[in-house]
Amino acid sequence: EAEVAQSPRYKITEKSQAVAFWCDPISGHATLYWYRQILGQGPELLVQFQDESVVDDSQLPKDRFSAERLKGVDSTLKIQPAELGDSAMYLCASSLRRGGGTDTQYFGPGTRLTVL
Amino acid sequence: AQSVTQPDIHITVSEGASLELRCNYSYGATPYLFWYVQSPGQGLQLLLKYFSGDTLVQGIKGFEAEFKRSQSSFNLRKPSVHWSDAAEYFCAVGEGGSYIPTFGRGTSLIVHP
Numbered sequence: 001e002a003e004v005a006q007s008p009r010y011k012i013t014e015k016s017q018a019v020a021f022w023c024d025p026i027s028g029h030a031t032l033y034w035y036r037q038i039l040g041q042g043p044e045l046l047v048q049f050q051d052e053s054v055v056d057d058s059q060l061p062k063d064r065f066s067a068e069r070l071k072g073v074d075s076t077l078k079i080q081p082a083e084l085g086d087s088a089m090y091l092c093a094s095s096l097r098r099g100g101g102t103d104t105q106y107f108g109p110g111t112r113l114t115v116l
Numbered sequence: 117a118q119s120v121t122q123p124d125i126h127i128t129v130s131e132g133a134s135l136e137l138r139c140n141y142s143y144g145a146t147p148y149l150f151w152y153v154q155s156p157g158q159g160l161q162l163l164l165k166y167f168s169g170d171t172l173v174q175g176i177k178g179f180e181a182e183f184k185r186s187q188s189s190f191n192l193r194k195p196s197v198h199w200s201d202a203a204e205y206f207c208a209v210g211e212g213g214s215y216i217p218t219f220g221r222g223t224s225l226i227v228h229p
Contacts, residue, residue: 040221041221041222044219105162106162109158
């Protein structure tokens with residue numbers, strides 16, 4: 001069964017450093033999502049791509065976070081500089097259709113970020 | 117704006133006992149409703165979903181959920197819990213038309229032998 005791949009699985013960094021996370025969605029999935037999950041809470045959407053275009057990044061802290069999906073396949077989420085409050089699980093998900101309606105998301109295993 | 121409430125932070129059951137996890141939503145129209153499970157250190161796996169039609173939905177791993185519009189609820193049930201069901205369970209509501217789910221804070225299920 002096809003899966004969403006993420007790397008690294010764990011990342012420890014010091015505050016003010018830059019970090020980057022990578023996601024490879026299920027082949028053929030047009031829509032890609034990045035979520036942040038703080039310990040003890042549910043995931044919160046950071047950014048949604050449809051192919052290479054950003055559909056929704058209203059919750060992305062743009063002063064320090066950036067995301068790209070240049071060829072409409074894999075994606076990178078970057079934080080620069082990292083802050084203590086960025087410690088969380090970063091989840092990537094993908095869905096087949098071009099957004100909306102009854103589409104189902106498939107989640108990757110996540111990247112656990114710890115900022116010291 | 118849509119929202120989801122999972123009133124129970126932790127639920128403890130004995131193996132073999134029945135399970136019901138509560139979920140209440142706030143949304144004006146008929147929502148898309150989901151239950152996901154997350155094992156420790158893992159991503160989320162979809163258990164089941166409701167979009168329309170039969171209000172009793174069957175999912176994977178023996179789970180089912182019932183949509184009750186009058187109570188704005190979508191409770192998850194399982195008749196007999198296995199130790200491997202211990203995990204975090206998330207209810208989510210998706211807004212129709214532009215699917216972006218809003219997740220509840222989760223319920224942690226603990227299974228005693």
